[in-house]
Amino acid sequence: MKRTSFEERGSKDWAEFEDILQQIESPRGQPTSDPERLPGLFRQACSDLSLAEHRVYGKSLTERLNSLVIRGYNLIYKPSKPVTEGILTFLGQTFPRAVRAHAHLFWLNMLLFWGGFLAMVISVQFDPIWVQSVLGQEQMQAMDMTWGNRSPTEAVRDEFESNFVMFCLYVYNNISIDFMTFAGGILFCLGTIFFSVFNGVHLGAATGYVHHACRPDTFYSFVAGHSSFELMALVISGTAGMLLGLSILKPGRRTRRQALVDAGRGSLPLILGAASMTFVAACIEGFWSAQPLEPIIKYSVGVFFWVVLIVYLVFAGRGGNPNPQDEH
Numbered sequence: 316m317k318r319t320s321f322e323e324r325g326s327k328d329w330a331e332f333e334d335i336l337q338q339i340e341s342p343r344g345q346p347t348s349d350p351e352r353l354p355g356l357f358r359q360a361c362s363d364l365s366l367a368e369h370r371v372y373g374k375s376l377t378e379r380l381n382s383l384v385i386r387g388y389n390l391i392y393k394p395s396k397p398v399t400e401g402i403l404t405f406l407g408q409t410f411p412r413a414v415r416a417h418a419h420l421f422w423l424n425m426l427l428f429w430g431g432f433l434a435m436v437i438s439v440q441f442d443p444i445w446v447q448s449v450l451g452q453e454q455m456q457a458m459d460m461t462w463g464n465r466s467p468t469e470a471v472r473d474e475f476e477s478n479f480v481m482f483c484l485y486v487y488n489n490i491s492i493d494f495m496t497f498a499g500g501i502l503f504c505l506g507t508i509f510f511s512v513f514n515g516v517h518l519g520a521a522t523g524y525v526h527h528a529c530r531p532d533t534f535y536s537f538v539a540g541h542s543s544f545e546l547m548a549l550v551i552s553g554t555a556g557m558l559l560g561l562s563i564l565k566p567g568r569r570t571r572r573q574a575l576v577d578a579g580r581g582s583l584p585l586i587l588g589a590a591s592m593t594f595v596a597a598c599i600e601g602f603w604s605a606q607p608l609e610p611i612i613k614y615s616v617g618v619f620f621w622v623v624l625i626v627y628l629v630f631a632g633r634g635g636n637p638n639p640q641d642e643h
Contacts, residue, residue: 318372325363329383332356336386357387408632410588415628417554417585420561424553427508428515428546435519439527446527449520455528458521462529482601489545489593493552497586500556501575503564507556514549536610539617540603543624544596548589555585 316324335353364380367373414421438445447455492514499506525534562578563571599620604613 316370318370318376321363321367321370321372322376325359328356328359329363329380332360332383332387336383336390339390340386353387354391357384357391360384360387405584405587406591409584410591411628411631413581413584413588414551414554417558420554420557421550424507424511424550424557427511427553428550431512431515432519432522435516436523436526439520439523443524443527446520446524449516450524455524458524458529462525462534481605482597485597485600486594489548489597490590493548493586493589493593496549496552497556497559497582497589500553500559501563502560504557504560507553507560510556511549511553532610536613537604539613540620541596541599542617543621544592544599547624547628548592548596551585551589551592555582555589558582558585 331352335356339353360380360383364377364384367377367380435446435449450458492510496507496510496514499508499510522534525531558578558581559575562574566574569577603616
């Protein structure tokens with residue numbers, strides 16, 4: 316085969332290969348071509364380079380093919396980022412951008428959760444029967460023991476015996492709630508709506524009962540430190556769950572299966588971030604919240620965490636080169 320025929324046969328693939336390389340290497344945007352063709356085009360370029368060198372088709376052609384092969388190799392076989400760098404990128408950019416990208420669902424879940432919460436807190440001022448119907452006699456007695464005359468430090472220590480046992484229980488319990496809220500979204504969003512409202516109502520009932528029959532100072536000094544991470548993680552889990560449900564309800568031009576797969580990928584940063592926040596909340600709850608410190612210290616720490624978390628979700632990951640799907 317003559318060089319001209321060889322170039323005519325391969326020029327289209329080489330041009331496409333180079334175009335994909337340029338788009339991936341560019342610091343702006345994502346490839347408009349199909350990046351899944353990159354491995355096949357790379358193998359073809361390697362084969363063409365070998366033939367060009369064997370048949371001595373000239374220095375200019377072999378140098379062009381050699382450059383394409385080197386660039387393709389560096390992209391395909393480049394070393395992965397260190398684990399710590401990947402975690403920092405996720406927490407510093409990917410997760411907060413994903414929350415902001417789905418702000419409409421985030422605020423909807425905020426309304427569902429806090430609406431139920433405030434409704435129960437207010438209702439106890441008019442008729443405690445609503446709180447009693449939600450908590451039940453057994454749970455109210457348990458709350459009397461925990462938030463009554465004894466300090467939460469004494470009550471919690473009697474029940475769990477050690478900080479580590481408390482931490483393990485809180486991780487299991489809270490992440491289970493987050494996962495149920497997330498997974499419930501697959502039932503056309505109904506499961507997520509139920510768990511968001513139910514958790515708001517239940518926590519609101521507990522808070523209302525503390526004001527009605529217990530010591531609010533012991534309760535608030537205990538929950539102040541971890542409340543921001545725990546409650547916001549619940550709301551973000553609901554956001555991820557609604558993404559799943561909406562993909563089934565409104566798949567667009569995609570099949571429902573493909574829409575669900577795409578929604579699963581899109582919700583993954585949200586549920587992983589929520590799980591991370593819940594883990595942090597469990598650490599605080601297990602090793603800090605029951606410590607015998609002055610309430611003012613615990614309130615100050617709690618306010619500090621709320622401010623830090625809000626600033627983080629609003630501003631983290633802005634600038635740079637965000638994924639086009641991350642923010643609207």
